[in-house]
Amino acid sequence: MSDRWARAVLRSYRWAGAAAYPFVGGYMAWRASRGAEDGSRRRERYGRTHTERPSGPLIWVHAVNESETLAVSGLIGRILALGLDIVLTTGTLGSARIARERLADRVIHQYAPLDIKPAVSRFLDHWRPDLAIIAESEIWPTTILELGARRVPMVLVNGRMSDRAYENWRKWPLLSEALFENFSLVSAQSDRDAERFSALGARPVLVSGSLKTDIEPPPFDELELRRVLGQIGNRRRWAAICTHAGEEVVAGNVQKLLSGRVKDVLTVIMPRDVRRGDAIEADLTALGLNVARRSRGDKITENTHILLCDREETGLSLRLADIVFFGGSLFGGGGENPIDAVALGAAVLSGPDYTRCADIYEPLVEKGGVRLIKEKEMLAGAVNYLMRNDDARHRIIDSGTKALETMRGALDVTVRGLEPFVHPLVVKAKLGSGAVHRR
Numbered sequence: 544m545s546d547r548w549a550r551a552v553l554r555s556y557r558w559a560g561a562a563a564y565p566f567v568g569g570y571m572a573w574r575a576s577r578g579a580e581d582g583s584r585r586r587e588r589y590g591r592t593h594t595e596r597p598s599g600p601l602i603w604v605h606a607v608n609e610s611e612t613l614a615v616s617g618l619i620g621r622i623l624a625l626g627l628d629i630v631l632t633t634g635t636l637g638s639a640r641i642a643r644e645r646l647a648d649r650v651i652h653q654y655a656p657l658d659i660k661p662a663v664s665r666f667l668d669h670w671r672p673d674l675a676i677i678a679e680s681e682i683w684p685t686t687i688l689e690l691g692a693r694r695v696p697m698v699l700v701n702g703r704m705s706d707r708a709y710e711n712w713r714k715w716p717l718l719s720e721a722l723f724e725n726f727s728l729v730s731a732q733s734d735r736d737a738e739r740f741s742a743l744g745a746r747p748v749l750v751s752g753s754l755k756t757d758i759e760p761p762p763f764d765e766l767e768l769r770r771v772l773g774q775i776g777n778r779r780r781w782a783a784i785c786t787h788a789g790e791e792v793v794a795g796n797v798q799k800l801l802s803g804r805v806k807d808v809l810t811v812i813m814p815r816d817v818r819r820g821d822a823i824e825a826d827l828t829a830l831g832l833n834v835a836r837r838s839r840g841d842k843i844t845e846n847t848h849i850l851l852c853d854r855e856e857t858g859l860s861l862r863l864a865d866i867v868f869f870g871g872s873l874f875g876g877g878g879e880n881p882i883d884a885v886a887l888g889a890a891v892l893s894g895p896d897y898t899r900c901a902d903i904y905e906p907l908v909e910k911g912g913v914r915l916i917k918e919k920e921m922l923a924g925a926v927n928y929l930m931r932n933d934d935a936r937h938r939i940i941d942s943g944t945k946a947l948e949t950m951r952g953a954l955d956v957t958v959r960g961l962e963p964f965v966h967p968l969v970v971k972a973k974l975g976s977g978a979v980h981r982r
Contacts, residue, residue, distance in 0.1 A: 578818070580654075581636060587654040590665030594651055597628045599975050600968035603672035605655060607634035610899070611678040612641040613880060614701050614754040617954050618676075618961075623649055625969050630670050632656070637815070640855055644761050658683040667693060673971075674964050679703055684722060691725040696964050700957055701754040702731040704739040712743050720744030727964065730957050732902070749960050752953030755903055760883045763858030771863065774843040775809060775850075781926045782811035782863055782889075785879035786870035791823045793873060793919045795830045798848050800923040805930055807845070813852040813860040815870060815879065820853030827851070861887055866929050866936065868892040871899070873919050878904065885912060885947050890929055890939040892916055906950055912943030 574580040580588070604619060606612040612633050619629055631646070632655035633639050642652045656662040663686050675690050675697045690697050704712075712719040723729075723744040730751040731737035737748045781801075783794040791812055798810040814823055817838070824834050832848040835841035843850055852860040861867070867889040872878045877899030881891045891913045897904040907913040916922050929936045 579636070581639065584654055588657050588662065590656040590662040590667075590669070592653060592669060594653070596670055597651075599628065599972050600673045601628050601630060601670060602674045602676060602965075602968070603630050603632065603670060604650075604676045604678070605632045605681060606638065606678040607655060607681055609635065609637040609641050610755070610880065611681075611701070612638040613645070613758050615676070615678050616641070616645040617757045617759060618700065618754060618957060619646060619650060620759070621954065621958050622965065625965065626972055627965070627968055630672070644855055644857055647762075656686075658685045660685055660689070663689045667695075673968055674698070676700055676961070680705070680708065682722065687722055687725050696727040697725055698961060698964060699726050699729045699740075699745075700961075701751070701953070702729050702740060702748075703733075703736050704731075704743075709739045709743075716743070728960055730960050732953075749956070751956040751960065753902055753950075754953045754957060755880060755900075756882055756947065756950040757952070757954035758882055760861065760886050761858035763856065763862060767856075768859050768862055771843070771850075771859070775863070778807040778809045779805050779930055780809040780811055780850075780864045781866040781868070781930070782813065782860065783868045783870060784813050784857075784860065784884065785815045786812060787815055787874060787876045788819070789874050790870045792826050792830070793922060794868070795827045795832055795849065797923040797926060798832060799830065801927055801930075802848070804927050808930075809843075809850060810848065811850045811852060811860065811863045813857065817853045817855060820851060823851060823853070857883070861889070865889050865940070866892070866926055868916075868922060868926070872896050873916075881907070881913060882947065885943040888940050888944065890914070890936045891943060892922070892925055892929075894919070903950075907943060907946050910942050910946040911939060912946040914939055 602622060604615055606615045619631065622629060630651040630653060631642055632653050633642055634655045639652065639654070642650070656666040667689055672695055675695050677697060677699050679701050680703055687697065720743065723740065724746070726745050729740045729745040729748045731740055731748055732751065732753045734750055737750045741748050783790065786794065791814065794810055794812050798808065801808045812823070820836060820838055824836060827834050827849050833846050834849045834851050835843050835847045836851045836853055837856070838853045861883055865888065867884040869879045869881050869884070869891065870876065872894030873896070875896055878893060878897030880900050880903060881893065882903060884891050885907065893904065893913055894916050904913060908915060914925060916925055
């Protein structure tokens with residue numbers, strides 16, 4: 544394949560997307576009907592918005608899923624501290640929730656435009672970003688080419704390249720080079736990732752480490768936390784966080800087993816999808832358990848067995864217990880990021896499936912900062928042991944804290960790499976307003 548042919552293929556991709564644009568509406572409506580899209584904001588997927596662009600320099604940060612949004616939240620905080628405005632795009636309902644919890648109204652949140660020319664062009668015409676920062680592995684040809692055509696600098700942060708993706712790109716070297724050459728910088732998670740991006744045509748490439756380990760714990764309402772803890776009193780409790788379907792029943796059975804061994808025990812459950820609250824309550828009630836729901840403002844009494852945190856308040860939920868089991872790890876979900884719980888000083892438990900966050904779990908497990916539960920039947924025994932054995936619980940907590948310290952540092956490296964792109968925008972903002980934007 545010649546270089547000219549590779550570029551012709553990319554142009555064809557762009558115009559094929561434009562041709563398909565009139566037919567996308569039905570597909571998006573179907574996704575909205577299944578709860579996979581925010582129906583009230585579907586127009587943003589076509590690059591349309593009612594939100595005005597702020598005056599002065601603007602940085603576009605794109606992170607499609609929950610993991611990526613978490614990873615870039617710390618970086619966004621650093622940029623906001625410089626007085627620059629950010630429009631953050633995400634692709635899923637879960638990632639939008641993370642953006643609300645972590646960043647609130649400090650950024651302009653939009654759902655990412657579809658990677659078809661009319662949507663991307665409309666988005667860029669309105670927002671006119673001065674810099675585009677893309678997270679992890681979001682290689683969308685039309686978006687990249689449109690940004691390149693407008694000479695908007697693009698930086699890929701927290702970059703990773705899976706074995707499968709790398710082998711696919713290697714089959715089309717000129718095609719990959721025609722795309723990756725548009726990046727002004729790639730900040731990769733590992734040496735292996737950096738080598739792969741370089742082989743595919745990215746220049747320059749630096750190794751930063753993973754931004755996922757540099758995230759700050761989510762914010763919380765301190766007065767509300769005190770109120771909830773006041774209702775709980777001195778009861779022993781543990782938490783099942785980011786649970787997937789079926790894991791709430793496991794947690795409920797753990798509560799029943801613990802009740803015969805530990806006096807006044809309370810189980811805190813925070814599902815990954817808080818919209819499942821009704822179904823979860825029905826399952827737990829069928830086990831004979833009394834459920835207090837945060838979404839209803841139920842009071843926690845001495846008869847409450849389960850506190851169901853079915854509101855968007857991860858920061859509060861994580862601070863209710865120092866023994867935390869992370870869901871998505873028992874029935875093939877791939878696990879959930881445990882960094883927040885480790886940073887807050889919890890003894891973390893996980894099922895055997897943590898493949899989605901293996902780069903985080905493996906060093907924590909190796910150093911004793913996470914205890915693995917091979918099967919669901921072992922969870923009650925592990926929680927009971929840690930509740931009764933302060934030394935064992937604190938060993939896990941201390942090991943997790945030490946391991947996390949050795950894993951951090953990617954944010955500082957990434958910020959230094961971005962400085963040549965961000966600093967001119969800071970200067971421009973100061974010259975344009977006479978002062979840095981208020982935050």
